[in-house]
Amino acid sequence: MKEWFAEIATAFSQTFIEANRWKALLSSIGVTLRITFFALILGLILGILVAVVRSSHDQLEMDGKSNKIINILNSLCSLYLTVIRGTPVMVQMMIMYFVIMASTTNKILVGTITFGINSGAYVAEIIRSGIMSIDKGQMEAGRSLGFNYVQTMGFIIIPQAIKNILPALGNEFIALLKETSIVNIIGIKDLTKWAMNVQGRTYEAFMPFIGIAAIYLVIVIGISKLMSLLERKMRNE
Amino acid sequence: MNEVLIKVENLSRHFIGGKIKALTDVSYEIKKGQVVVVIGPSGSGKSTFLRCLNMLEIPTSGSIVVDGVNILDKNVDINQYRMKMGMVFQHFNLFPHMDILTNMTIAPLKLKKQTPEEVKEKAMQLLARVGLEDRADAYPNQLSGGQKQRIAIVRALMMDPEVMLFDEPTSALDPEMVGEVLDVMKELAKQGMTMVVVTHEMGFAKEVADRVVFMSDGQILEEGNPKEIFEHPRCARLKDFLAKVLI
Numbered sequence: 001m002k003e004w005f006a007e008i009a010t011a012f013s014q015t016f017i018e019a020n021r022w023k024a025l026l027s028s029i030g031v032t033l034r035i036t037f038f039a040l041i042l043g044l045i046l047g048i049l050v051a052v053v054r055s056s057h058d059q060l061e062m063d064g065k066s067n068k069i070i071n072i073l074n075s076l077c078s079l080y081l082t083v084i085r086g087t088p089v090m091v092q093m094m095i096m097y098f099v100i101m102a103s104t105t106n107k108i109l110v111g112t113i114t115f116g117i118n119s120g121a122y123v124a125e126i127i128r129s130g131i132m133s134i135d136k137g138q139m140e141a142g143r144s145l146g147f148n149y150v151q152t153m154g155f156i157i158i159p160q161a162i163k164n165i166l167p168a169l170g171n172e173f174i175a176l177l178k179e180t181s182i183v184n185i186i187g188i189k190d191l192t193k194w195a196m197n198v199q200g201r202t203y204e205a206f207m208p209f210i211g212i213a214a215i216y217l218v219i220v221i222g223i224s225k226l227m228s229l230l231e232r233k234m235r236n237e
Numbered sequence: 238m239n240e241v242l243i244k245v246e247n248l249s250r251h252f253i254g255g256k257i258k259a260l261t262d263v264s265y266e267i268k269k270g271q272v273v274v275v276i277g278p279s280g281s282g283k284s285t286f287l288r289c290l291n292m293l294e295i296p297t298s299g300s301i302v303v304d305g306v307n308i309l310d311k312n313v314d315i316n317q318y319r320m321k322m323g324m325v326f327q328h329f330n331l332f333p334h335m336d337i338l339t340n341m342t343i344a345p346l347k348l349k350k351q352t353p354e355e356v357k358e359k360a361m362q363l364l365a366r367v368g369l370e371d372r373a374d375a376y377p378n379q380l381s382g383g384q385k386q387r388i389a390i391v392r393a394l395m396m397d398p399e400v401m402l403f404d405e406p407t408s409a410l411d412p413e414m415v416g417e418v419l420d421v422m423k424e425l426a427k428q429g430m431t432m433v434v435v436t437h438e439m440g441f442a443k444e445v446a447d448r449v450v451f452m453s454d455g456q457i458l459e460e461g462n463p464k465e466i467f468e469h470p471r472c473a474r475l476k477d478f479l480a481k482v483l484i
Contacts, residue, residue: 141330146320
């Protein structure tokens with residue numbers, strides 16, 4: 001038993017303390033969080049835009065009107081959703097790194113944009129479902145006061161929709177964080193890459209991988225708590 | 238009383254490529270200061286008619302002239318005209334994510350560029366008029382149906398509309414709350430507000446209306462002052478309708 005503890009202690013010190021590995025660990029956590037955060041922002045912006053285009057197109061169609069610009073935008077959005085949701089995110093990242101953004105050296109930027117665009121497709125559908133869940137009377141009330149379509153969306157529909165879809169958005173946020181663990185294939189030094197590096201040096205897999213699993217878990221639990229706090233706050237209003 | 242505010246000509250609204258005709262060739266003039274009450278059986282097109290007036294429902298053909306401008310014209314900025322037409326809905330449609338004061342002030346703040354102080358003062362005056370000044374900080378889900386509808390009315394009034402459109406404002410209310418909403422509407426009529434009211438409240442029509450319009454199957458079948466309509470109805474369809482609703 002004593003020996004076992006001693007082994008664990010050695011493995012722990014090898015993994016986290018020796019050669020200042022904890023410093024690299026902290027910066028790798030930073031990288032993972034940064035990519036997740038900015039990808040989330042980008043995804044939200046893209047998602048809201050796509051969702052508004054798609055639902056205004058549907059609305060116009062129901063009213064028997066059609067607008068050429070909206071039709072074109074809607075086709076583009078549908079294409080975006082189909083392609084992004086229909087291909088693996090790893091492949092998307094390869095294409096982004098080796099083809100579209102081949103001239104950049106900023107790998108973190110590539111990772112962030114890839115995941116932002118990827119997440120945007122899922123967020124768009126979540127937001128669209130939120131917009132559709134709002135009673136039609138809200139749009140009519142907004143329009144009857146003299147707001148135009150975009151104003152009504154911005155002041156009245158989207159704020160209510162966001163409230164309804166917070167749980168789904170939280171899920172997407174968590175999924176995004178976990179999926180960023182593949183950015184190491186283009187050489188980004190994220191949390192997962194750190195564990196792989198440590199394993200390469202110490203020939204010891206247990207401690208680094210269990211360690212980062214625990215770190216991912218703690219971050220996810222933190223996000224869940226934050227989301228439920230936000231939900232509760234919005235519901236009380 | 239003679240100035241025509243809204244002039245409707247040959248208004249039609251068809252659905253599903255003309256298969257369903259909600260409105261057929263409706264023509265009517267609404268004069269300044271008039272209270273026009275629209276009655277008729279369900280599905281007669283009264284709500285469609287009202288919703289066409291501020292283009293929530295897009296007419297298939299015809300014209301609606303407000304202040305000399307045909308608002309069906311594609312080049313017209315309909316939002317400018319909607320600001321002049323307050324609308325009150327059957328299901329209130331208050332904004333549930335805003336408190337009462339914000340519900341009332343958001344449109345004038347964003348659209349009329351008035352200062353927050355002006356707008357707030359006006360909102361409080363209006364709230365006092367409907368006896369709800371102590372509920373300014375409440376949220377819509379904390380109010381009763383009658384209170385919600387009174388708020389919906391003053392929310393529309395915040396924009397200083399020239400005409401108020403009421404789409405069955407009491408149909409979704411518990412019976413004991415109908416009175417408080419009708420009282421607010423009566424007061425509004427007394428102050429000279431031009432009103433178009435779709436309702437099943439025949440008592441209100443008799444008491445307040447200047448003109449009563451009877452619609453059936455998407456057409457105006459009869460029009461007149463309350464006395465003519467309720468005491469001397471001419472067409473058989475109206476007589477039949479009145480016999481059913483007035484017990």
